[in-house]
Amino acid sequence: MTKRTRLIAAFDTNSRTQAEEWSSSLGHAVDAIKLGLEFTYACGLDAVKSVSAGHELFLDLKLHDIPNTVASGLSALAPLRPVLTTIHACGGTEMISRSREALEQAFPNDEKRPKLLAVTVLTSMDEAGLRETGVEATPREQVLRLGKLAIRAGADGLVCSAHEITLLRDALGDDPVLVVPGIRPEGSASNDQKRIMTPTQAAKAGADWIVVGRPITRSPNPAKAAAAIMAELASV
Ligand SMILES: O=c1ccn([C@@H]2O[C@H](COP(=O)(O)O)[C@@H](O)[C@H]2O)c(=O)[nH]1
16 A cells, blocks of 8 residues: 655744744644754754654754764754754765764664655756756756765655656655655745645655645645645545
């Protein structure tokens, strides 16, 4: 039996009160919550701990630095016990393999080790955006290149858009965990996202997890918006 695609709600806010409110009003209506740069920088690690208590946490800090700094950063974050955590794939093989080692050391009981995800190409980037940064490849080519490198170096999974799921599954098989932001329910605004798909399309393509922020948190009724996406995923 194939597993249902799971929903992560991104709590992007600089307000601890707001995040606590979402945590109690919709945290249990979704499969996991994501806390990222905005919340962590604004409210601190104690707030991350308290808002995520009782929920599966995706800690999305997208670390990218020299290997020693990223590995040490991940060790420092280990007490938050996320189920998923991110680094940038373009940090390269040594940065990724040192990150994996750091998490293995912090979690000698492997069951509890956070899955190490490598961000391939941000879903807010298109071909023109990549070219601006000196990358001549298309997003698909670059996602495939970085995805292969990251999995070879020890990442458990990848962050990609739904447009690259089939490509990655064909190249890397079913094992890598694919976490997919850039999700927009039919009719919602794309905002700054460029490579988007609906929850149904992402689930059909084989996403393990989808990440949805503003379509839930900026909706007049976030709990209802989350429930609608959960129902959509259950019907795929
Ligand atoms: O490539 C990426 C990597 C991470 N994200 C994060 O996902 C959410 C998406 O929020 P929306 O409001 O649904 O656009 C956000 O927290 C990003 O930091 C991403 O969008 N793309």
